[in-house]
Amino acid sequence: KIAVLNDEIHLEERTREHPCFGPGACRNARVHLPIAPRCNIQCNYCVRKFDCCNESRPGVTSKVLSANEAFEQYIELKKHLKNLKVVGIAGPGDALANFEETKKTLKLIRMYDPEVTFCISTNGLMLPFYARELVELGVTHFTVTVNAVDVEIGAKIYKHINYFGKLYSGREAATILMANQLAGLKLLKEYEVVTKINCVALKGINDHHIPDVIKKVKDLGIYMSNIMPHIPVVGSVFEYLDTLKSEDIDELRNVCEIDLKQMRHCRQCRADAVGTLDNDLSLSEIYRQCSTKC
Ligand code: SF4
Numbered sequence: 001k002i003a004v005l006n007d008e009i010h011l012e013e014r015t016r017e018h019p020c021f022g023p024g025a026c027r028n029a030r031v032h033l034p035i036a037p038r039c040n041i042q043c044n045y046c047v048r049k050f051d052c053c054n055e056s057r058p059g060v061t062s063k064v065l066s067a068n069e070a071f072e073q074y075i076e077l078k079k080h081l082k083n084l085k086v087v088g089i090a091g092p093g094d095a096l097a098n099f100e101e102t103k104k105t106l107k108l109i110r111m112y113d114p115e116v117t118f119c120i121s122t123n124g125l126m127l128p129f130y131a132r133e134l135v136e137l138g139v140t141h142f143t144v145t146v147n148a149v150d151v152e153i154g155a156k157i158y159k160h161i162n163y164f165g166k167l168y169s170g171r172e173a174a175t176i177l178m179a180n181q182l183a184g185l186k187l188l189k190e191y192e193v194v195t196k197i198n199c200v201a202l203k204g205i206n207d208h209h210i211p212d213v214i215k216k217v218k219d220l221g222i223y224m225s226n227i228m229p230h231i232p233v234v235g236s237v238f239e240y241l242d243t244l245k246s247e248d249i250d251e252l253r254n255v256c257e258i259d260l261k262q263m264r265h266c267r268q269c270r271a272d273a274v275g276t277l278d279n280d281l282s283l284s285e286i287y288r289q290c291s292t293k294c
């Protein structure tokens with residue numbers, strides 16, 4: 001067990017203060033530092049864009065930053081956002097497919113700020129290999145996107161994975177990815193960090209299967225699940241797939257709540273989101289607001 005994590009009170013406090021994990025923490029801000037451009041899998045609902053300002057959804061950022069740039073940005077943000085509690089790495093690709101940048105960013109920020117909470121989002125493919133190092137770097141909150149625990153369904157969702165330089169597709173890709181997600185979740189449980197599962201609900205593809213996903217992961221110490229509607233993206237395989245109505249998503253959450261706590265306030269934020277969940281701001285906007293207030 002990793003000693004730094006055993007301060008349970010501290011961990012509970014971090015969870016309470018985290019705007020995504022603690023539903024009462026809406027006044028606290030988080031920043032997503034977009035230092036992870038590459039992804040090691042291809043989901044059929046995803047198209048990543050690095051220069052898009054007018055879309056608000058995961059995988060979108062105005063700019064990709066280097067670790068040094070992200071650090072400089074963090075220092076500036078700390079001066080302006082007094083309620084900043086969480087640094088997240090949520091793409092625009094996968095944090096663990098860009099592990100060196102992720103690691104460097106976390107190290108730089110931790111040297112400067114021993115208090116801020118670190119939060120990582122990942123598809124989980126490389127989680128068994130990097131979980132320990134991330135926890136040792138001080139990551140206490142994880143989000144792993146698990147859309148299926150059935151190979152046939154997984155094969156419909158994931159176009160391919162790139163695993164140690166080799167491309168796998170179809171059932172083979174889904175088998176490797178799902179095995180690593182579950183192995184990674186087991187490790188996170190062992191390390192006693194706080195883990196959330198994201199599930200993208202795809203109409204007619206995995207929506208009927210999501211309660212099985214939740215049942216499968218619930219014994220792995222998962223704190224809660226975040227079932228979110230698919231946002232159709234131009235150019236993706238699921239571009240023309242109908243989205244589930246909000247009532248259908250709510251119903252799914254109600255069913256799954258029997259097994260696991262449900263997140264109901266996710267905003268499906270950009271990879272460079274800054275601010276509170278209800279008031280995402282660009283950096284220039286943050287600096288402007290601050291200078292007019294001061
Ligand atoms: Fe896109 Fe995330 Fe899927 Fe990678 S894991 S393809 S970034 S949705």
Ligand code: SF4
Pocket residue numbers: 019020030226265266267268269277
């Ligand atoms: Fe929180 Fe959802 Fe935004 Fe992630 S996408 S930061 S879980 S509100």
